[in-house]
Amino acid sequence: MAPIQSVYDYVFTKIKDFTMSNTIDEIRGEIDALHEAGTYKTEPVLSGPMGPTVKLVGGAEVINLCSNNYLGLANHPDVVAGAKKAMDKYGNGTASVRFICGTFSIHLELEKVIAEFCGTEKATTYVSCWNANEAFVPSLIGPGDAVISDELNHASIIDACRLCSKKAQRLIYKHSDMDDLARCLDEAKGARRKLVFTDGVFSMEGDLADLPGIVKAAKAHDALVAVDDSHAHGVVGRTGKGTPEHFGVTVDIVTGTIGKALGGAAGGFIAAASPIIELMVQRSRPQLFSNALPPAVAGGALAALALLKREPNRVAHLQENVAYLRDGLTKLGYEVLQSPTAILPIIVGDTAKALRLADAMLENGVLITGFGFPVVPEGTARLRAQVSSVHTRNHLDQALKAFGAIRDK
Numbered sequence: 001m002a003p004i005q006s007v008y009d010y011v012f013t014k015i016k017d018f019t020m021s022n023t024i025d026e027i028r029g030e031i032d033a034l035h036e037a038g039t040y041k042t043e044p045v046l047s048g049p050m051g052p053t054v055k056l057v058g059g060a061e062v063i064n065l066c067s068n069n070y071l072g073l074a075n076h077p078d079v080v081a082g083a084k085k086a087m088d089k090y091g092n093g094t095a096s097v098r099f100i101c102g103t104f105s106i107h108l109e110l111e112k113v114i115a116e117f118c119g120t121e122k123a124t125t126y127v128s129c130w131n132a133n134e135a136f137v138p139s140l141i142g143p144g145d146a147v148i149s150d151e152l153n154h155a156s157i158i159d160a161c162r163l164c165s166k167k168a169q170r171l172i173y174k175h176s177d178m179d180d181l182a183r184c185l186d187e188a189k190g191a192r193r194k195l196v197f198t199d200g201v202f203s204m205e206g207d208l209a210d211l212p213g214i215v216k217a218a219k220a221h222d223a224l225v226a227v228d229d230s231h232a233h234g235v236v237g238r239t240g241k242g243t244p245e246h247f248g249v250t251v252d253i254v255t256g257t258i259g260k261a262l263g264g265a266a267g268g269f270i271a272a273a274s275p276i277i278e279l280m281v282q283r284s285r286p287q288l289f290s291n292a293l294p295p296a297v298a299g300g301a302l303a304a305l306a307l308l309k310r311e312p313n314r315v316a317h318l319q320e321n322v323a324y325l326r327d328g329l330t331k332l333g334y335e336v337l338q339s340p341t342a343i344l345p346i347i348v349g350d351t352a353k354a355l356r357l358a359d360a361m362l363e364n365g366v367l368i369t370g371f372g373f374p375v376v377p378e379g380t381a382r383l384r385a386q387v388s389s390v391h392t393r394n395h396l397d398q399a400l401k402a403f404g405a406i407r408d409k
């Protein structure tokens with residue numbers, strides 16, 4: 001019987017190889033199409049730390065206008081020292097998920113500081129804010145519940161809503177349109193739990209959510225409000241506590257990243273009332289089935305939050321830099337939205353054009369990213385400038401000079 005078995009094996013292997021090579025060829029075709037359309041993205045590779053300028057491998061030192069290092073803490077000596085100290089004490093990692101054997105005291109220390117920062121009872125951490133958002137929504141919203149989301153919310157919120165039970169209502173309102181939000185809340189009237197989830201700062205537009213409007217509408221319908229303040233923490237509000245501080249309102253849940261202004265490494269969190277955080281610890285799958293934040297990351301984040309508390313003037317300085325660049329771009333004839341965020345998008349329409357303009361900026365000594373479909377809707381491709389508190393006037397003037405040089409393109 002052995003030879004027959006071998007014939008079967010042979011035929012199945014051939015069919016498998018044929019199908020496999022067809023699939024790989026098909027994928028190769030998709031990648032070739034991106035190259036042909038001029039929309040294939042390449043990654044800048046840096047040979048040193050993140051800062052107001054960066055050194056490209058094999059290239060020059062350039063002005064950095066595309067990092068979320070809003071407060072310049074990604075390579076701050078205190079933050080690096082905090083990370084090293086935590087690593088010396090706890091080693092490299094937990095080698096386990098949290099509830100089995102993976103919670104270090106530094107995790108609890110960080111979560112206490114995050115809760116205080118967000119003005120909530122408790123907080124819990126994840127290896128990224130992407131994870132935190134995907135942990136949060138499906139754990140809170142089950143069958144018979146409703147989640148209502150702004151159409152321009154970050155991809156992690158969109159995917160988090162998609163992960164909810166099929167028996168939950170998933171409603172989307174037009175960007176910052178309070179009438180459309182009211183329509184969704186009406187539609188969700190019969191739901192057991194209702195949650196409105198919004199970005200605090202919309203990462204591709206650089207605008208703020210209408211938090212007062214959202215809170216008012218949600219209260220009237222007995223709905224909870226969650227805000228992802230990943231691009232607002234350290235940036236918006238007098239002391240950098242984000243959009244609730246900026247507007248003087250209270251929300252029920254805050255999610256955020258510690259991979260941007262708050263240390264720049266990685267990691268995310270959910271901050272809320274105790275029962276919600278306990279629910280996350282008991283139920284959320286990215287915490288139940290995935291390792292905790294590495295201790296070095298927790299130590300760096302603790303140092304970053306301490307720096308922000310000690311030196312709130314970093315936020316004011318960032319806001320001055322943002323105003324300076326926005327003003328300069330406006331004088332050059334660029335249309336830039338008025339907003340207190342550190343994200344300045346310049347819409348150019350076509351994806352290939354955005355990528356070409358980013359290349360032209362690099363030739364002029366400035367690293368800036370061009371974004372196109374599928375990151376932003378088709379036809380709204382853009383250059384996105386991001387400002388840091390550690391940019392000097394000289395850096396910003398050089399950047400404006402480059403914007404002047406590419407303007408006519």
Ligand SMILES: Cc1ncc(COP(=O)(O)O)c(C=O)c1O
Pocket residue numbers: 127128129130131154156199203228230231256257258259266267268
């Ligand atoms: C609004 C928002 N939420 C979540 C994330 C994801 O953050 P992290 O890098 O911590 O996963 C980002 C990152 O781009 C973001 O802009």
